Amino acid sequence: MLIDIIAGARPNFMKIGPIIRALDEREHGGGRLRYRLVHTGQHYDRRMSGDFFSQLGIPEPDVNLEVGSGTQAEQTATIMVRYEQLLMDAPSRLCIVVGDVTSTMACAITAQKLKIPVAHVEGGIRSGDWTMPEEINRMATDAVTNWFFTTSATADANLRNMGVSDERIFFVGNTMIDTLLANMDRLQQPDFWEEFGLAPGGYLVATLHRPSNVDEARHFSRLLSTLGDGARGRPVIFPVHPRARKTLADLAALPKNLHLVDPQPYLEFNYLVRHAKAVITDSGGVTEETTVLGVPCMTLRDTTERPETVTIGMNEVLGTDPRRLREALDQLFAGAWKKGGIPEKWDGRAGERIVAALEHLLVTT
Ligand code: UD1
Numbered sequence: 001m002l003i004d005i006i007a008g009a010r011p012n013f014m015k016i017g018p019i020i021r022a023l024d025e026r027e028h029g030g031g032r033l034r035y036r037l038v039h040t041g042q043h044y045d046r047r048m049s050g051d052f053f054s055q056l057g058i059p060e061p062d063v064n065l066e067v068g069s070g071t072q073a074e075q076t077a078t079i080m081v082r083y084e085q086l087l088m089d090a091p092s093r094l095c096i097v098v099g100d101v102t103s104t105m106a107c108a109i110t111a112q113k114l115k116i117p118v119a120h121v122e123g124g125i126r127s128g129d130w131t132m133p134e135e136i137n138r139m140a141t142d143a144v145t146n147w148f149f150t151t152s153a154t155a156d157a158n159l160r161n162m163g164v165s166d167e168r169i170f171f172v173g174n175t176m177i178d179t180l181l182a183n184m185d186r187l188q189q190p191d192f193w194e195e196f197g198l199a200p201g202g203y204l205v206a207t208l209h210r211p212s213n214v215d216e217a218r219h220f221s222r223l224l225s226t227l228g229d230g231a232r233g234r235p236v237i238f239p240v241h242p243r244a245r246k247t248l249a250d251l252a253a254l255p256k257n258l259h260l261v262d263p264q265p266y267l268e269f270n271y272l273v274r275h276a277k278a279v280i281t282d283s284g285g286v287t288e289e290t291t292v293l294g295v296p297c298m299t300l301r302d303t304t305e306r307p308e309t310v311t312i313g314m315n316e317v318l319g320t321d322p323r324r325l326r327e328a329l330d331q332l333f334a335g336a337w338k339k340g341g342i343p344e345k346w347d348g349r350a351g352e353r354i355v356a357a358l359e360h361l362l363v364t365t
Contacts, residue, residue: 040106094362125152
């Protein structure tokens with residue numbers, strides 16, 4: 001029985017790895033599910049895509065829709081047209097989408113319109129912030145999803161509030177954390193470690209790419225100088241997303257202790273995070289990784305769709321005002337950052353639970 005696994009952009013790749021591994025293991029044990037890996041091509045650079053496949057041992061995609069860059073509507077439309085053609089030529093029995101990127105929504109809608117059921121891994125999370133394309137993607141995807149594989153009790157509650165019945169909700173844990181735990185012993189020191197004088201607990205990591213932080217040069221520049229000052233001379237490592245690079249090119253002066261580097265491969269990035277004094281980010285996934293690694297995290301957004309990273313983990317949602325960032329850095333260096341724990345079922349076994357549920361839903365019923 002053929003199922004599609006969809007991946008399109010960087011934060012998808014670490015989420016599909018554990019599902020693929022669990023499917024491969026079941027196939028060796030006589031399982032009947034077979035998968036087709038569909039890469040939409042939303043991210044196409046080696047540094048945003050290829051490196052993740054090779055480091056995480058994910059097989060080459062069976063199909064690449066090669067959508068490339070574009071506006072939200074252009075990407076959505078092109079993915080839909082190309083995925084629809086694939087499904088008409090060679091239908092599958094289920095479409096598994098992960099996360100909240102444009103590829104997630106586009107493939108879910110396309111499959112459901114062709115009467116192919118949809119499973120959404122990381123379904124049900126909500127920030128309530130409609131200015132982010134990811135929130136629209138989450139709502140639209142969940143509206144056409146048959147089976148939800150969730151990361152938290154909050155996600156389950158959100159789905160019940162939408163009227164989703166309990167038998168369609170599977171609280172399985174977090175596949176992104178499966179990947180992190182499986183790779184803890186393989187994390188790799190980046191080659192600039194000595195060049196920038198890095199030492200465990202002696203530097204900060206920053207990742208910013210949301211339009212609200214990086215699209216406006218003056219605001220972005222104020223955030224970066226606050227980071228540079230607030231770090232009290234310690235190095236700040238900033239792997240630069242392609243979107244942020246465009247604005248950075250217009251900035252006059254950057255703090256001397258701010259080191260801009262290329263987007264990092266998975267093993268190097270998480271090595272940096274694991275040993276950092278703190279992480280400053282506007283990514284959602286990174287707040288989950290810092291939660292499990294026990295690293296203080298400052299989120300430069302007004303909302304989060306992952307509240308357990310704040311209530312259980314060491315993340316704080318600060319908003320985008322540089323003054324709040326400064327206060328938080330002062331608190332960090334005063335040794336007053338909160339302690340944290342690890343959310344339920346973020347234990348490295350979500351992929352197995354998903355495949356067990358799929359076998360039950362598709363093969364035995
Ligand atoms: C996407 C996701 C976001 C995720 C982020 C991580 C959506 C709506 N957003 O945002 O949730 O946090 O990925 O990276 O799906 N580009 C390259 N090389 C690439 C890919 C993109 O240079 O391999 C450039 C594009 O030309 C574009 C910019 O980066 O100018 C943004 O890419 P895009 O895929 O539109 O969205 P992201 O901002 O990366």
